[in-house]
Every structure is written in C-alpha cells, then in structure tokens.
Amino acid sequence: MKANVNQLTRAIDAVSPDVRLYVLYGPDEAGARDIANRLARALGPDAERVDLEPGQLKANPGLLADEAASLSLFGTARHIRIASAGEESVAACTLLLAAERSGNPVVVIAPGAKASSGLVKLATADPRAMVCAFYVPDAGEADKLATSIAREQGLRTTGSTAARIAAAAGGDRAVMSRELEKIALFLDAAPERPRELDDAALDAIGADLGDAEMSRAIEAAIDGGPDRLADELARLGVAGSSPIPLLRQLVRRLMTLAELRAEIDGGANANTIMERVFFRERAATTRALRIWSAPAISGAIDRVRRAERATMAPNNAGGVLADHAIVAVARLAARQAG
Template identity: 30%
Template sequence: MKITAGKADGFIKNPPPDIRCILIYGPDQGLVFERSKALGGLILDDLNDPFNSVILQAPDVKADPAIIADEAAALSMMGGRRFIRIQDAADSLSAAFKAYLADPVGDAMIVLEGGDLSPRSSLRKLFEADKSIAAALPCYGDEGRNLSDVVRETLQKHGLNADRDAMGYLLNHLGSDRQVSRGELEKLAIYMGDETLVTMEHAIACVGDSGAFSLDNVIMAAANGDHANLETTLLRCFDEGNQPIMILRMLARHFHKLHLAKGHMQKGLNIDQAMAKLRPPIIFKQAPNFKKQLGSWDLKRISMAMDIITEAEGDCKNSAYPPETITSRALMRIAQAARVRR
C-alpha cells in the first residue's frame, strides 16, 4: 500500500488493522524515528519492554532473513503483540521481505526505518505494491503548514506563543529534520523561563546558532552574486558541519520563494505586496536582500537556478566527485547567473 505524504499522519494515528509491516522512509530521519515510535506506542505501553520490543539492524536481517519470521511468530512471555523495529532498512532487504510478504506469519507489527529511498528503490516498490499487510510512507522535511503546526504545538505544550517576527524566524530556521526542530524548540522553552511570549530576540538568541547564520549567509551570497563572500561563507559552512545536500535544499527553498513572489508580481502586485504574501514570511533582516533579488532575477533564470540545484543534489548522491566540490560549483554557477544583466 502506498501512503502519500499528506495522508501519513492520519495513517500513523490509525493504521488499518490488517497492515502490520510498514516501511517508513525519507530524508527527514527525525520524523522517521518519531513516526516509528508513534506506531510502537499503539502496540506497547513501554517501548523498552524487554519481552515485546525488538530492535534489529539491517545487516543482521540480510545475513539471516529467517529472523523476520522467527521474531514475528515468537510468543511473548508476558502476552500481547510484539513490536519489531528494523533500522537502516535499504534495498539489501528486498529479497528477505519479498519472501516474508509471500508467506507472513505471526501478528507482530514490523516497522522498517529507511533512508531517502528513491522511487526506483526495490524495497519501496515492494511495500507500495503489496495489497495485503504492507505499507510504505514517506517522511519529508517539515515546511509550510506542517512546520507551523509543529512549532505551535511544541510551544503551546510549554505555555508559549510566538509573535509574528519570531514565528517567521523559526519557520525559516527549522524544518529539515523533525527531531532537530523539536530539540531546538525544547531548548527555546527552557531559555524562556517564566516569560510566555517568544519574540524575535528570544528566537535569535536561542535557535539562531552560528551554523544557521552561516547557512543564511551562503544562501544570500549565492543569490546576490557575491562570489567573494560566497567562497568565504561556504568554507565556514562546511567547517561547521553543514552537509552539502542540506545547503542545496535550503537554497532550493529560497529560490522557490523567489519564484512564488515573481509569480505574484506577474499578476500585478508590487514587490512589497508580493513579499507580504509569502508564507512563512521573509524575516526582516533578509528582506532588503530578498527585495533586491526580486529586482535582478527573472523567472527564466530562477528556473535555471532551480535546475542547477536539482542536478547538483543528484550528482551528490550518484557521482564519484566529493559532494562539497559539486555543491561549490553549483553555487558559483548560480552566483554568476545572478550577475548577468537581463
């Protein structure tokens, strides 16, 4: 069964009773873990239950495929259903699960925690095509309404609310990984103490670490066509541990916003009106640069930049060249395009 991203939360809360073998995959590994834990909570009162909770590693399953059926059919000493997690699931498990799904045993819930499996993944295809007990669902980085819900839900749990500027800042600096986002918001809640209204100053002081600022500087330098600043900030970004694919995805998100704003302008809105319609809103410190970019980038070159980013991400995953080199070249190409006069 194929579960779309939009229906994933509903599925996790109330999976069909006949579905007991679930592949959770995607680039947001924090969300993969969170959803796996939520499914476990439907089966067990305690995820650390030594009798009913089992964690297996993908290499162990590949080496001994029979372990799937053995664990699924095993009877609990204390009664109740068993919950089996298989970590780092990948295409190497396809043959083992093809055999298991053809002849499933037991009533245990089996959850496979996978990485960013492409549509060509044999494991993903196997689970999506199964019509009996299996399902596959994706976990993509939070953005838009989903991210707003995560931020509001986490803050409200601590009796907090965020003003408009703080919310805009949080939405621009969180979202690539659900677990990281929640961790940053929990840190913010502790920082707030007895105060209940999160302001821009609070958000920057707590969530705005140096890595986030370095990443912002890289994005702005590339889109502004500032080669000298781009080279310096990109090196710093890599030194701070920012991954090339994360940098590319943040840049893609920025150009997507430029594309949306230019679309609003083509419908007759001026620059300020077009920027005001963006959600999440552009934070005030970035607004002057963003406005300048709207004046210098046309839709054709914005689309070209997005193609460069998409190509670079694919090369990072499949090419023999270092991802840092691929990302640097892509950003330099975009910076050069920013300097071309229309």
Template identity: 30%
Template sequence: MKLTGAALQRFLAEPGGEGHAVLVFGPDAGLRREHIARLRKAVAGEPADPFSVSELTGAQIKDDPASLADEAASLTFGGGKRFVLVRDAGDAVTAIAKDFLDNGPGEAFVVVDGGDLPARSSLRKLFEGHKTAGAIACYHDDQRSLAGVVRDFFAEAGTGIEREAAEFLAAHLGGDRQLTRRELEKVLLFKGPGADPVTLEDVTLCVGDSALLGLEDLAMAAAGGDLPGLERGLGRCFLEGSNPVSLLRAVARHFQRLHQVAGAAAAGSSVEQAMKGLRPPVFWKAAAGFKAQAASWTAPALTAAMERLLEAEAACKRSGAPAESLAARALLEIAANAPGRRRRRA
C-alpha cells in the first residue's frame, strides 16, 4: 500500500500494524534517511540496541536469498522487535522480496531503501500493491511543502517564527530535506530555543551567505544572462551535492516571481510597487538586479523560460538521464537568450 499524508505520519510514529515491511524510495536521499531514522527509533528505541538492529545490502540478499528471512527471524537478546534495514535495493531483488512477503516476514520490522526508483520499477510495484507491505515515496520539497517543514521544525523546538521569515526560508531553501534541516538548525542555534520569534533579519543573517542562497545567485545569473556567473554557480552547487531538479525549481520560482511583477507592471503598477507585493520579499542584496530583470523580460519570454525549465525537470527524472548535464544545458540556454545579455552584447 502507498503511505501518504496522515496515514504516513501515523505509520512513522507507530510502524507495523498489519504490515511488517516497508519500501522507502525516491530522489530525496535526505528525506529517505530521515524517515528511516524515525522508523528505527520507533522500533528499536533511541539509542538503538545494537543487538536488535541489522543491515543488509541488495547485493548480499541477491547472493544469499535466505539471508533476509534469516535476519528477520533472528531473536533479540533483550526481547522486542528486530529492525532490519536493506540498503541499495533495486529490481534485482524483487523476486526475493516477493517470496519473503508472501511467506510472512515474521515479527521483525524490515525497511528496504530502494533509492530513486522509477514508476515502472518492479520492486516499487510489489510493495505498493502488497497487502502486508507499505511504500513511502520521498520526493523533493517544493515551496509549499517547505513552508510546512519550516513551521513544524520551529514548533517542535518551541520557538516562534514570523510569517515573512518563514516565507523567506521556504522560498530559498533547497529541495533536499537533510540540507533544509541543517540550515534550520543553524537558525535555531543562532536564535536559541524558547527565545523571541525568529525574524526575517535573523534568517538573512544566518543563511544569507550560505550555499542555499547560492540558489538565488544561480537564478539571478540565469535570468540576467550572466554566463560566467552561472557556470561558477552550477559548479559550486554540483560540488556541494545539490540535486539538479532542486536547481531547476529554484530558478523556476525566480521566473515565476518575475512574471508576477511583470504582470502587475503591465496592469499599471510600477516595478517597485509590484516588488513590494512579493512574499517573501526580494533579498535586499538582489533587489537592484531583480528590478532590472523585471523591467527587461517580457511575459511571453518568461513563460517560454518556465516551460523550458519544466521540460528539463521532466528529462532529469527519466531513468538514466544525465541530470546535471540536462539541467546545466537548460539554464545556459536561458541565460544565453536573456534580454539583459542581448543588450550588453549590442
């Protein structure tokens, strides 16, 4: 069965029930690790008893098909349920996993980390359709889901956060959940738990020069036709492990905001007035450049750029596609055709 929404949250808090095995998959490796850690804590406690936790790899159970059932049947010294994690699993172990699920996984709780499995994956279809198993999809956060992550993080820490500060973080954080939490922890450490609410000034001081705001620089370079700056930004982001889809979405958000300002200006507002209506507000360091871009880009050109970004994202998600190259090519094409670059060359 597919686990989503409230059912997923209940399962993460109290895993098991009728099912004793779950597949965790998707492109967001940080979110996969977060879910697996929550499941391990719920089953084996914190800190986990090392004698109640075991790990296998997909290669190990492929070489020894009985190893999964053997680990799941092993007893713990202190009693309680055993937690078994299978890493780097793929379609090569589907038949073994099916035999294991059909014959009953026993009392152990088994988590299979399948990595980024495509929709046609046989392992994914097995867990999504099996009556005694579950499947948890881990996709990159978009701005809407990030807003919830930000609010929940500070609520759990007992610290308030002002609306503009939360909107700024949601707009500038990347799609990888682990990197997001790292930046939120930085803000919390700076502010201190239980103190006054986190303000916009607090978050810009904490993350304004971070790698996450490097996404803002990347978007500004793409929309401004700054090819050298874009190439440097891409190199930095890929070196730091940024997901290509996250980069494309960050640039797409920038173009959406430009489109919003351009539309307001066409309706009679000034660019400055339209920019004041943006939420979150434009980062002050980028305000002058953003204003220039909003004045130079036309609505049809912005729409075409956003369509190109969507095409690149879809291409990146296809199995085997060189995602970094596809993302870089799309961004460089947009930058090469940016109106600001055409004027400079003229």
C-alpha cells in the first residue's frame, strides 16, 4: 500500500507485524536510509541486520523469503535490508509477499525506481507492503522537516532555528537527525522533558555548517586546487561539519556544469548560456567549463555519489571517505587543466 512518511514512520515505530515489506524509493537516498535505520532502532539494540545484494536476489529469488522466515542465531529480533535495488528484486519481493509466513521485516531502498516501476507497483498493490517516495525537500519542506524531527527529540524550534538546521544539513534528513540528536543531548531534551531550541544553543554547539566555507571548498575542488582544498577541508573538520551536505552541494554544482557543458557541446552559444548564470558565479563557471569535459563531469558525479552512500553506511570511515572523494575531484580537475 502507498504511504506518506508519517504513516510509514508510525508503522515502523510500532514494528507492525502486518507489514512484511517496506519499499523506499526516489532520489533522496539519504532520507530513505535514515528511515531504514529507524526500523533498526525500533527493533532494539540487539537486533540482527542482514544485508542482501540485488544481484543475489536476481540469481536466487527465493533467498529473500527464506531469510525473512529464518530465526536469529542469537534469539534476537532480525531485519533484512536491500540497498540500491531495482527491477531485479521484483521476483524476490513477490515470493516474499506470497510466502506462508515471514517473521522478519524487509526494507528495500530503491533510489532509481519510479512510481511506474514493477517494484513500486507490487508494493502499492499488496496490503502487506508499504511503499513511500523520497524526494530531496525544497527549502520550505526542509524547514518543516527540521521542526518535525526536532519535536521527536523533545525540542521546540524558535525563530529561524529550523531554517538554520535545514540549510546547514543541505535538506538532508539523516544529517538533520544527527545534528538534532546532538542538540538534544546538549540541552538534556527528551519528548517527556521538552526544551526550547534557540539561536544561542545552535551557536554553542557549532551546528551552523557555514555556507561560505563549503562554497570555498567546492570551488577549490572544481578549479583543481587540491592544496587550497586541503585548507578548506581542515577548516570544516575543525568546525565539526558533517561531510554529507558538502558532498551533496558538490554534486549539485557538477550537475549544473554537466547541463551547461551539454548545451555547449550541442552547439549553443557559450556567451548566451553564461547570461543565465548568476553574475557573481560567471567567472568561476566559465573557468570550470574550460577545464571540465562531459565524461569527466559524469565520472566525478558518480564518484561523489558513491562516497555519499559509503559515508551513510554503518561502521564507515565518515569524513575520511568524503575528503578522499572531494580531493580526487580536485586532482581530476588539475589534470584536465594541464
């Protein structure tokens, strides 16, 4: 059945036995992963998580139903996660929903799936499944999301604090959750003892990621200045900034360059195209378009996106992975610049 995020989280928090399968699809993969992690928390700290690859399910569709019906070796709760899923998982999910019994919930994260895909249609039509779309929120939606997450932590946002949190996190649900968890600990807040979240609290724990600092790091990477980039990354590290907003903003910048590069390669007049660019960014954009080719931009986007997924994964190297990917982009730019 189709669900919105509120319906989905209520079912997950209750660990509803009526739901065998959760399909989380859409481009906001970080938001989907954050909801998937919520299921793990709802099952308890001792819950066993089983990760299956889409390729495994394509080769053996019955594996998913078998794992969902299996008992944990340690007698604890158990759940199954499939990341980066697509149409190759439809047969396995079909068998799961048709199985006689299934004691362990399954979460499928499908960032590339559309509403018209077989996987989404399967989950929408079956009452034992819940399907929810995840899109990167715009500014207004991100502010509301920050307020909602804060409320769950026992925090009452005031003034512009919700907007600051949302902007600092780049609209990323997972980053907002982590930042607000830190703030709740700092203020000793909880749902049963709510606290007011004001600008002073944000300033005290450094929750502002600093758009200017991130912009300088991104420009250093795009321009091919690894030495300058190292200084900017060090500043962000000292400030305790999450790497996720930086990675996402870098991808957005590269995607903009990809669109402009495609138009120019297609024969459009470069001067006419540059008139659409914000005047303060024209010099940097012109310089970047001289450096970056279409294949190089595509490769850089793929690398940064893989770094974001790896950074969001459990037991990861965090900022090290992100810094390595961003520096790799700067080195690629430097090689192209000659």
